[in-house]
Amino acid sequence: KVYDTFRDLPSNNYDFVIVGGGTAGNVVANRLTENPNFSVLVLEAGGTNVNAFEIEVPYFSSRGVPAQYNWNYSTIPQNALNDRSIPMQRGFVLGGSSSVNRMFYTRGSADDYDRFAAVTGDEGWSWKSVQKYIAMNERFEPPADRHNTSGQFDPSVHSFTGINAASLPGFAQNTDSLVFDAVEELGGIFQFNEDCNSGKPLGISWLQRTVTTEGRRSSSATSYLAPEFIERKNLDVVLNTRVSRVLPSRSNQSSSGPAFRTVEFVHDLDGPRFTVEASKEVILSGGVFGSAHILLNSGIGNSTILSRLGITPLVNLPSVGQNLTDHPIAEIDWLVNSTQTMDDINRNTTVSDEYEAEFNETGMGPLVDSNAGNQIAFFRVNESLTDRYGDPSAGRDSPHLEMIPSNGWAPGTPPATGNYFSLGVVLVSPTSRGSMTINSTNPFAPPLIDPEFLSSPFDIAAMREVMRIAFNYVSASTWKGFILSPSQPALANITAASDDNALDEYIRNSAFSISHPVGTVAMSAKGADYGVVDPDLRVKGVEALRVVDASVFPFVTSAHTQVPTYVIGERGAELIKATWS
Numbered sequence: 001k002v003y004d005t006f007r008d009l010p011s012n013n014y015d016f017v018i019v020g021g022g023t024a025g026n027v028v029a030n031r032l033t034e035n036p037n038f039s040v041l042v043l044e045a046g047g048t049n050v051n052a053f054e055i056e057v058p059y060f061s062s063r064g065v066p067a068q069y070n071w072n073y074s075t076i077p078q079n080a081l082n083d084r085s086i087p088m089q090r091g092f093v094l095g096g097s098s099s100v101n102r103m104f105y106t107r108g109s110a111d112d113y114d115r116f117a118a119v120t121g122d123e124g125w126s127w128k129s130v131q132k133y134i135a136m137n138e139r140f141e142p143p144a145d146r147h148n149t150s151g152q153f154d155p156s157v158h159s160f161t162g163i164n165a166a167s168l169p170g171f172a173q174n175t176d177s178l179v180f181d182a183v184e185e186l187g188g189i190f191q192f193n194e195d196c197n198s199g200k201p202l203g204i205s206w207l208q209r210t211v212t213t214e215g216r217r218s219s220s221a222t223s224y225l226a227p228e229f230i231e232r233k234n235l236d237v238v239l240n241t242r243v244s245r246v247l248p249s250r251s252n253q254s255s256s257g258p259a260f261r262t263v264e265f266v267h268d269l270d271g272p273r274f275t276v277e278a279s280k281e282v283i284l285s286g287g288v289f290g291s292a293h294i295l296l297n298s299g300i301g302n303s304t305i306l307s308r309l310g311i312t313p314l315v316n317l318p319s320v321g322q323n324l325t326d327h328p329i330a331e332i333d334w335l336v337n338s339t340q341t342m343d344d345i346n347r348n349t350t351v352s353d354e355y356e357a358e359f360n361e362t363g364m365g366p367l368v369d370s371n372a373g374n375q376i377a378f379f380r381v382n383e384s385l386t387d388r389y390g391d392p393s394a395g396r397d398s399p400h401l402e403m404i405p406s407n408g409w410a411p412g413t414p415p416a417t418g419n420y421f422s423l424g425v426v427l428v429s430p431t432s433r434g435s436m437t438i439n440s441t442n443p444f445a446p447p448l449i450d451p452e453f454l455s456s457p458f459d460i461a462a463m464r465e466v467m468r469i470a471f472n473y474v475s476a477s478t479w480k481g482f483i484l485s486p487s488q489p490a491l492a493n494i495t496a497a498s499d500d501n502a503l504d505e506y507i508r509n510s511a512f513s514i515s516h517p518v519g520t521v522a523m524s525a526k527g528a529d530y531g532v533v534d535p536d537l538r539v540k541g542v543e544a545l546r547v548v549d550a551s552v553f554p555f556v557t558s559a560h561t562q563v564p565t566y567v568i569g570e571r572g573a574e575l576i577k578a579t580w581s
């Protein structure tokens with residue numbers, strides 16, 4: 001059951017305590033409680049204080065980012081992107097980021113997982129091995145508008161029996177045919193790919209999203225904690241519960257290091273601290289910032305830095321908080337000769353109210369998808385770039401770059417007038433690495449997060465290249481008469497032929513986080529002198545403590561990160577079950 005306060009819990013005895021009822025945490029909670037002999041408590045910092053409409057509608061709704069999602073931790077970027085403030089968003093609500101994300105369903109490349117296996121020395125993370133977890137997660141459903149999807153995806157690479165719904169676009173955009181016509185006209189790197197989730201994502205595909213056939217968001221809260229699961233007698237979830245630290249237990253010391261079975265938490269940041277002890281294990285699923293933060297508060301991290309701060313170091317793991325990796329995105333918008341764009345949803349309440357009514361009544365209409373884009377494209381950089389800087393991708397079939405077409409201004413609120421077409425351009429194989437740390441003994445003080453975007457020569461060169469790809473793409477004659485002119489003065493003089501300085505200026509002034517941060521509690525091989533968790537997701541040098549969420553990625557996948565996080569959740573749960581069965 002879900003409880004609002006810890007005081008209402010029927011028991012204080014649990015085998016497993018999971019910190020964070022987010023994307024991965026809820027997977028672990030679900031899978032562990034399949035065994036009726038295991039009891040599980042989930043401590044979630046957020047609530048469910050979003051009304052049904054807002055949790056189900058697109059992130060880019062007329063309401064912008066709903067305030068009650070309570071984005072946590074604004075960052076303090078240092079020197080990145082011309083000092084522009086870059087909020088690192090994440091869900092702070094049951095379901096975590098899966099409750100607020102843009103619902104893109106992308107697995108990444110086969111090479112991404114094979115690299116996970118290679119760096120951890122664990123074949124269980126390879127593409128071949130994770131197919132099982134992808135299938136356990138995914139339930140592919142017909143799109144909300146029930147259109148004929150033949151040729152729009154490859155059924156042979158999908159599962160129709162998993163827990164989390166995925167589907168093709170449920171509302172046709174009038175740019176759909178133009179997007180593919182331009183691909184056909186241009187050829188070369190612009191190739192149709194029937195399914196970007198086959199392990200080979202290069203080319204342009206129909207976008208899949210974590211949305212049900214009724215046009216509703218499928219988050220880890222709506223799927224893995226669906227009524228038939230949350231009613232299990234051995235599963236309790238308590239909301240509004242912020243975990244501050246894990247504490248070493250006095251008992252159960254073993255040769256593998258101190259055991260951290262006790263979890264300290266509060267209901268009220270200024271109120272008393274409580275503790276609960278897991279009889280078997282504690283699982284941190286607080287996300288890329290939450291989990292690393294709790295480890296540092298607990299004295300697990302760089303001992304020198306923690307001592308300097310006044311925190312007693314208990315386990316020296318200097319990699320905690322390092323290796324932060326994220327995808328930078330820049331948006332390019334053009335004015336178009338059309339009134340059939342999605343811009344009015346974001347600026348005209350009469351229109352958005354109409355769509356909302358349609359959505360509530362029929363589960364159809366423009367609000368079934370998370371944004372105005374129905375396609376997704378992945379590219380490699382030109383070989384001259386990899387010759388010069390080395391190849392940071394996971395392999396020859398892995399992209400460095402992504403382009404997201406949109407029938408409307410993206411992201412957020414468009415100018416008061418005009419209709420737009422947008423291309424989001426993304427670097428998905430970055431070489432820059434950021435970090436997060438703490439500078440306070442107060443466990444609730446925000447951490448310091450430095451994404452270090454575009455801090456390597458490869459990254460800025462690759463962003464220039466994807467900008468040029470975007471300008472080449474809209475130069476196809478298909479777009480003549482539709483695309484009129486760039487929307488902003490900053491883009492007025494930019495073309496594919498622009499020099500590096502002009503492109504750099506635009507990129508550095510406009511790029512921001514696409515919200516795919518990973519890697520602060522990275523996996524590494526057993527015995528490696530870097531990394532935070534072993535390939536079985538146990539914190540190195542510690543007993544009874546694992547981390548299961550996006551923080552354990554050793555590299556960011558060359559795709560949006562929720563599906564890989566679900567894979568981490570499914571395999572993490574299986575590893576825990578195997579230990580205790």
Ligand SMILES: Cc1cc2nc3c(=O)[nH]c(=O)nc-3n(C[C@H](O)[C@H](O)[C@H](O)COP(=O)(O)OP(=O)(O)OC[C@H]3O[C@@H](n4cnc5c(N)ncnc54)[C@H](O)[C@@H]3O)c2cc1C
Pocket residue numbers: 019020021022023024025043044045046059089090091092093094095096097098100101102103104105106241242243244285286287288290291294514515516517548549550551559560561562563565
């Ligand atoms: C705005 C946005 C858009 C995105 N769009 C996409 C997309 O379209 N497609 C895609 O694939 N990926 C997308 N992502 C990324 C993807 O959603 C995340 O990578 C993934 O959901 C992360 O899962 P997680 O389990 O690591 O963390 P989360 O799902 O964020 O879960 C962490 C949970 O822990 C809780 N928590 C944190 N600290 C504590 C604490 N101290 N005590 C108790 N609980 C705590 C949080 O409240 C949260 O519920 C997006 C992310 C965001 C934020």
